Amino acid sequence: MTAGSRTRSAAPGLRRVWNDRPRLYSRPLWLLVIALDFLPWPWGEDLLARLFWIVGLLRASRRRPAVAWAAARGARPSRRLALAVCAFRGRWVARSMLVGVRHPADLGARVVVRGEELLAASAPRGRILLGFHLGPPNADVALRIRGHSLAFLGTVRRSRAWARPEWSPLLDPRDHLSPPDADTRLFWVGYLYRARRMLLEGRTIFIMADSWVGRERALFVVSVPGGAMTVRSGWLALSRQTGAEVVPVTTHLEGRAQIITICSPLPQPGADADEHVRAVRGILSRRVEDYVERFPEQCPALVFPPETIPGPERQAPGAAAVV
Amino acid sequence: MTDALVVDRVLGVVTRVAGPARTPPGAGPDTPLGDDGFWLDSVDLVEVVVACELEFSISFEGETDITREALATSRTLADLISSKSAR
Secondary structure: OOHHOOOOOOOHHHHHHHHOOOOOOHHHHEEEEEHHHOOOOOEEEEEHHHHHHHHHHOHHHHHHHHHHHHOOOOOOOOOHHHHHHHHHHHHHHHOOOOOOOOHHHHHHOEEEEOEEEEEEEEOOOOEEEOOOOOOOOOOHHHHHHOOOOOOOEEEOOOOOOOOOHEEEEEEOOEEEEOOOOOOOHHHHHHHHHHHHHHHOOEEEEEEOOOOOOOOOOEEEEEEEEOOOOOOOOOOHHHHHHOOOOOEEEEEEEEEOOEEEEEOOOOOOOOOHHHHHHHHHHHHHHHHHHHHHHHHHHOOOHHHHHOOOOOOOOOOOOOOOOOO | OOOHHHHHHHHHHHHHHHHHHEEEEEOOOEOOOOOOOOOHHHHHHHHHHHHHHHOOOOOOOOOOOOOOOOOOOOHHHHHHHHHHHHH
């Protein structure tokens, strides 16, 4: 479908969009995101990136962690990389809210998938696509637009753009397992349970390794200079319970294009669970370290962990420590 | 009222998943499954739900059955199982 052949969709009510503000975003930022969505892509995205760049320049509380991140990479001058990370954070917000993106086909046209052939192989016991909070958001959305059938298990999606009817098929609750903001850990159980059912039916789910909404115990921490990523255990438990194949997926921006890289599947769990976790930890740690090395400006989640990220669950006395 | 035998079997499933390290002294049907009780996390709770499906030959609905109220204690979970078995 071409842009010209599309009919103009009914604009979602602004009051409804305003009231749908995710807790992650302040009211001023939410207002700005709504206003910028009236502009054609990529104007709003570029403006938000520039605004975050300026905020990084002016606000020490924002600049300090970014400068520390840049200094840890040995960047000279460190301020340039620090501000680039701040700007990318603005771009991330814009992309997660689909600012200025009118139709799924517009997003799909700017996506390149590398290693897509790995998804063509059958996975009779289900497949877990394992994403990371690195690079731009919505890799699962882009894959679905490109025709890959999968269910998303993660953060709720709301914005003026997401409220448009063109995007509603991508928010179908049958394959969009996103707990509301007010979710608690126990409610999350129902979503994990539904994901397990889907895998047993041979379907594919997309879940973040470093989930912000799940409250399952941390599996291990990937430490990189200046930051750390906590990998949670939900995806691994689902894989063990169902025999599903786990395929890491990374994504980054090259100019305006979003590159999605489908990686080789992780080894299947064997009899020795600890040995399997060690192997998985080694593979994922290398992937994260390589990503950080290549795209240090695209890692704002490691520099500014979101305030809503749930802390590690309170541990029972005597419980095993994080691997 | 839920059969005491059902409650006992659910409690058995819960203690098996929790293991001795997380089973508090004097644990009973009204001990919370989560914090300050058995300390089960969301993955453990899915394991409990699946084990109960096998134990009682029932099937839960993820959208409606798996709620924080149903998974509060072994007794509330047993109530849910009894109501499903009665249907």
